[in-house]
Amino acid sequence: MTLIQGRTGEWECVIGLEIHAQVISKAKLFSGAPTDFGAEPNTQVSFVDAAMPGMLPVINGFCVEQAVRTGLGLGAEINLVSVFDRKNYFYPDLPQGYQISQFPRPIVGKGSITLDLEGGETRTVGITRLHLEQDAGKSLHDRDPGATYIDLNRSGVALMEIVSEPDMRSAAEAGAYIRKLRSILRYLGTCDGNMEEGSLRADVNVSVRRPGEELGTRCEIKNVNSVRFVQQAIEYEASRQIDIIEDGGEIAQETRLFDPSRGETRAMRTKEESHDYRYFPDPDLLPLELDADWVAGIKASLPELPEAKKARFMADFDLNAYDAGVLVAERETAEYFEAVAEGRDAKACANWVTGDLFAALNKAGLGITDAPVTASSLGALIDLIDDGTISRRIAKEVFETMWRTGNDAAAIVAEKGLEQISDTAAIEAEIDTIIAANPGQVAEFKGGNEKVIGWFVGQVMKATGGKANPKTVNEILRKKLAD
Ligand code: ADP
Ligand code: MG
DSSP: OOEEEOSSSEEEEEEEEEEEEEOOOSBOSSSOOBOOTTOOTTSSOOTTTTTOTTOOOOOOHHHHHHHHHHHHHTTOOBOSEEOOEEEEOOOTTOTTSEEEEOOSSOSBOOEEEEEEOGGGOEEEEEEEEEEEEEOOOEEEEEEETTEEEEEOTTTTOEEEEEEEOSOBOSHHHHHHHHHHHHHHHHHHTSOOOOTTTTSEEEEEEEEEEOTTSOOOOOEEEEEEOSHHHHHHHHHHHHHHHHHHHHTTOOOOOEEEEEETTTTEEEEEEEOOOGGGGOOEEOTTSOOEEOOHHHHHHHHHTOOOOHHHHHHHHHHHHOOOHHHHHHHHSSHHHHHHHHHHHTTSOHHHHHHHIIIIIHHHHHHHTOOGGGOSSOHHHHHHHHHHHHTTSSOHHHHHHHHHHHHHHOOOHHHHHHHHTOOOBOOHHHHHHHHHHHHHHOHHHHHHHHTTOTTHHHHHHHHHHHHTTTOBOHHHHHHHHHHHHHO
16 A cells, blocks of 8 residues: 555545546537637637527437447447436636536436556556546637637537546555556557647545544545646645645635646635536437447447456466556557567567567657657567577667668668677687686686676677677687686
């Protein structure tokens, strides 16, 4: 258990997340207007989205399908009957004066997510529900010093609100939860998970308690848009609450905002209760009834999801939980790895992908589908190590050249003459020279200092420009030094 040390004893932090995930769909939830991100303000707004009097919402079947697909991907119950409700509140970028959402009867019920934690540990977090709702528009405060502009392009875009149980106990777990949920959504193709563009946003509920006690009063931090900020907000909020209680105060249930520039949360308003919204079934929409066969058809079409893929990678490729977890996080990475590992030593391939390849991608700010080194050319490089043509060290250099030039490994090795020297005569000659020049080290070795062998290997590698076969070098060295 992750406990926090306070002045008066230990505390446990309790976290529940509400994730708003924008549905991948060409049209909005109740209108045919397009949903492309970054369009000119107010160019993707139908009369329904602008809430013109008398306009009627018409449900977009594809958004419903996406929500069902997501529910199935989270191993959750699909409710064959669900109901759309009006959630009433005023906001300048909410022209209807209410949001069409779902309250007592959501489309998806209980499910779960398995978190991948550090060291390959896992932990299950309950999903309470998933419901469909409309997104609001955007208020633009930075166009004019004296006025706020409204952009309704986002008004009416379909959101899935995915609510977790208060099952997380640390900022690290909350981070792992968002990463895993994002990964599942991307595998399913139901949300692009782009937090910078706001397609995935988190409301973070945090409370603290003494271990074993009842749940404490929570504060909700609204609309946090990066994993790092979620984690910072939790750390800050937990210690703020602990300080208040330890000073004899009480936590007020409230909605707070995270300020990334200061790393702090600030009170925004006292938290409303659900009855404040005066929810009632939207009279413009019939209850949503799904056909069980249709749901079964969606279930049958789900791709292999990260959890199953991870288990398969561990079983088939003998990878540890950590490596498997990293490789399956993105579908494209998993596909790339599988293509490299086909018929090769999987552990070595995993090391190349998560090591040199990831480092190069990070440095270049590229995704794996844009890597200048393809899976088959990386595979060919690994083959050159396996068949003894080049050493591991040289292979790293070759990889860098492949990355820069897009040439294949064999061509680079031939052009630069990087073939490993396995010719014993040539290696022996180098070794003789080095032994003759370093009587001190020879004496040390003979005196029982085994470690000097490493120094000798290093000298031979230096003399051969790293091209000598280390295994051969070792063998010959040992033989000669024993003489
Ligand atoms: P609301 O929509 O009013 O925020 P919900 O009942 O939907 O209320 O709950 C929101 C979130 O708060 C859920 O993710 C839940 O797990 C979390 N939560 C509830 N109680 C606590 C608590 N005491 N501490 C931390 N999180 C909590
Ligand atoms: Mg909430």
